[in-house]
């Protein structure tokens with residue numbers, strides 16, 4: 090026989106690792122909000138562990154842990170536990186953990202002393218959960234304890250050995266079969282007694298006498314008795330339940346002192362065979378009783394290996410706001426995963442959009458931006474929601490019209506949050522100054538403030554949508570956007586037609602060759618480039634963009650959607666605002682470099698519902714444009730506010746500055762002269 | 775109307791195969807369970823939970839619980855495979871984490887084209903779902919010869935995901 094190294098053979102019990110299923114937190118939350126509220130009383134719960142040899146040493150809790158009766162499952166032992174859920178993080182932190190486990194231990198000791206465990210062996214095992222639930226953030230702080238007395242220290246007489254070293258195949262099979270017949274409450278701790286050639290699985294009450302006087306002999310036939318327990322361990326060392334089992338046994342029969350007892354750790358495979366069970370021969374120490382004042386141990390270590398609480402951050406799967414956010418993101422990600430692997434998903438989340446106008450177009454654009462994953466949306470509008478609005482302006486409801494109507498930009502921002510709480514939306518209320526609308530002395534200060542507000546808002550955003558209902562109102566934001574190099578998307582409606590386009594930016598004008606197939610994005614014309622009249626002159630008959638224009642009901646939805654698609658196409662192009670616009674988008678041999686991830690990006694889209702036609706005109710900047718030409722932007726840079734005031738106060742100032750006044754006459758002449766040609770062109774489409 | 779696609783199976787066929795499969799699963803001590811509602815045949819699904827462990831580059835072992843759900847995909851007319859994993863605190867793993875623990879036996883490039891996170895059509899929560907686009911052809915090819923449709927289907931899934939299935943299924 091080998092010499093015994095005391096130190097080495099002290100039993101190292103394999104502790105439980107707590108494993109919390111998500112449904113546990115769902116039930117705990119439900120209970121806290123609807124039943125317990127501020128009540129801090131402890132609660133009885135159930136946990137379970139398996140003695141399957143292929144399942145790791147965990148004690149699991151889930152939604153059924155709160156049931157009145159535990160669920161039963163094959164090869165699992167139910168363990169009764171206590172949940173103490175604190176109302177504040179301070180209470181959770183400050184409670185004396187050593188005192189807490191000792192108080193739980195004292196209850197267990199009392200249970201051992203009154204010997205009720207002999208009839209109900211499963212009651213020997215216990216666990217404790219201390220928790221705090223931050224239900225605003227769905228953060229759960231928790232700490233499991235598996236209490237056991239720190240004394241006595243027990244040693245193995247020899248290395249553990251497989252059950253087959255003492256039992257033959259047939260006996261093992263018989264034991265396994267009769268073990269399965271044991272009642273569930275008897276399965277955790279029991280005994281195997283040899284009777285002649287037979288081994289009988291018996292409950293503890295068969296060999297231990299609950300009413301025995303402590304001084305009487307215990308009369309356990311140690312040569313023919315194996316104590317047994319459902320062992321969750323998968324290694325040489327026995328599982329934690331043995332520790333409490335031994336403490337209870339020694340308390341029951343002190344005369345075991347200095348004997349050798351045989352213990353079987355039952356470990357079964359998924360078909361119920363117990364061939365991997367282990368036999369432990371245990372040297373019972375001289376002093377075996379647990380002293381009255383001994384400490385209890387068993388707090389679980391956390392993931393860092395320290396004695397400390399764990400945190401379950403369940404916000405991503407339980408916080409409805411986060412769920413809404415991730416679920417709507419999934420739509421975009423699916424596109425990337427399934428169809429467009431090069432799609433940049435984050436650019437939409439990061440791009441800040443400024444919507445000038447929160448009317449029919451603004452509402453549609455905002456909803457489509459949301460659908461494409463944009464999360465920063467600001468509205469500017471000075472109007473209020475009126476009773477005629479909600480049916481067409483899809484962000485408003487009847488409620489927004491009451492009591493004189495809410496401010497459109499604010500109602501739009503709030504209602505967007507009702508659709509997706511995580512969207513960062515806000516509404517600014519002010520009027521956008523317009524050329525040819527003279528500013529009286531009384532309005533001067535306000536106009537200056539509004540110009541500053543608009544300038545700041547444009548600087549703060551990456552994309553400017555012009556969704557206003559007058560041509561004049563588009564002038565100032567077109568100029569400022571071009572000056573700051575922002576992506577500008579413009580949409581305007583007629584009765585049954587629409588225009589959606591992107592603008593170029595302020596940069597040195599390049600000479601483009603006649604043969605070029607495309608225009609670089611920064612060189613594209615703006616809304617005003619095609620006009621030979623400055624805004625402020627409303628004499629000319631226009632089909633687009635007139636205040637109070639009545640549109641067919643679908644026009645705004647179509648134009649709004651195209652405006653957002655035009656933006657997304659531009660953002661997904663590596664050159665972004667400089668993304669080229671090709672003259673012929675249907676060209677089958679189009680250079681791939683001219684296309685973005687989502688295809689070629691037009692300069693403008695003009696649609697006519699009457700004939701269900703769409704055309705895609707592309708044009709460069711107009712040298713004498715009243716909004717984006719170098720001369721206008723130059724003057725704005727130099728003179729700033731003074732320049733703007735001159736524009737607002739005079740209907741013709743811009744035309745003089747750009748030399749349009751002179752050109753106008755010539756232009757009208759040209760128009761008349763080429764009319765017949767254009768007619769022919771139109772009919773040949 | 776479009777002609778009925780003969781590559782698909784009916785919900786009734788799915789439920790029949792699922793019930794039959796559960797019997798086999800019980801016989802082989804696999805732990806699949808069936809969840810059904812007679813009024814809502816489309817909500818029938820089979821489920822299995824198991825622990826999976828992962829050893830990271832520092833040899834630290836992490837334990838996760840995996841939940842597998844096979845349900846009937848109405849739009850494709852085939853069985854679909856979905857799953858979720860969570861750690862010992864109950865927190866669900868992200869798609870990136872799932873990829874990192876190499877539960878899926880495919881390359882990084884193929885990963886995202888095969889598995890996506892979606893709102894589950896039966897469970898109404900986000901799950902990882904294996905895209906069913908190739909399922910129909912293969913399942914229909916074995917439709918009349920296979921011992922059980924679910925087993926045939928699992929044969930398509932096991933090359934992608936580690937499922938630890940009993941050998942007795944004959945996969």
Ligand SMILES: [Zn+2]
Nearest residue numbers: 615618714717
């Ligand atoms: Zn221009």
